Amino acid sequence: xxxxxxxPGPLSVPEGAIVSLNCTYSNSAFQYFMWYRQYSRKGPELxxxxxxxxxxxxxRFTAQVDKSSxxxxxxxxxSQPSDSATYLCAMSGETSGSRLxxxxxxxLTVNP
Amino acid sequence: EAQVTQNPRYLITVTGKKLTVTCSQNMNxxxxxxxxxDPGLGLRQIYYSMNVEVTDKGDVPEGYxxxxxxxxxxxxxxxxxxxxxxxxxxxxxxxxxxxxxxxxGPGTRLTVL
Numbered sequence: 001x002x003x004x005x006x007x008p009g010p011l012s013v014p015e016g017a018i019v020s021l022n023c024t025y026s027n028s029a030f031q032y033f034m035w036y037r038q039y040s041r042k043g044p045e046l047x048x049x050x051x052x053x054x055x056x057x058x059x060r061f062t063a064q065v066d067k068s069s070x071x072x073x074x075x076x077x078x079s080q081p082s083d084s085a086t087y088l089c090a091m092s093g094e095t096s097g098s099r100l101x102x103x104x105x106x107x108l109t110v111n112p
Numbered sequence: 113e114a115q116v117t118q119n120p121r122y123l124i125t126v127t128g129k130k131l132t133v134t135c136s137q138n139m140n141x142x143x144x145x146x147x148x149x150d151p152g153l154g155l156r157q158i159y160y161s162m163n164v165e166v167t168d169k170g171d172v173p174e175g176y177x178x179x180x181x182x183x184x185x186x187x188x189x190x191x192x193x194x195x196x197x198x199x200x201x202x203x204x205x206x207x208x209x210x211x212x213x214x215x216x217g218p219g220t221r222l223t224v225l
Contacts (some may be wrong), residue, residue: 006154032210034211042216042219043116043202043204043217046212046213095209098144098145098162098204099157099160102147102156104154
């Protein structure tokens, strides 16, 4: 069983829709939760991170972590065609270093 | 420009022929990593390095070697490639914390026949 589960999609929504992306995990040692965005033929780039449980907002993006349920979410409001990409969740049990466990990624298409 | 470079970008080789994929970063980052990305499996960490001469295994280290003799370079070595190592490989670097942006290279698409 994978440590991090993420529905690969694909997910297709109309422009302006609210998008919800989710991951579940099994390792209770995970403390740091990140969302990466990967455009086609590019490397991933960090969108947001959250420490422990709670919400974090950055413009149209909101990240939520529920450690009791081992469930994290990324919401995209007023989605744009430029948001079309693969979104990967990533997690770590330590703050220092580069030890990350990624989800499979969800492919999102926002249609004009 | 801050960047991570990888070479080659594309490589087709045959089983058993040793190869090296180079990775270099110009940001003086302490940490560097190698990942492979496969459909249905996502991004998996192969090896990572915390500093010069300090490396550790990630989730899928079998069949790979790395070295970190200089801070800026972190080559990935496949001593005897096999078809199951056909994949898209990414090198990444980050300053310190896992919550810092990991700067990813452009990727190397490797095919082992």
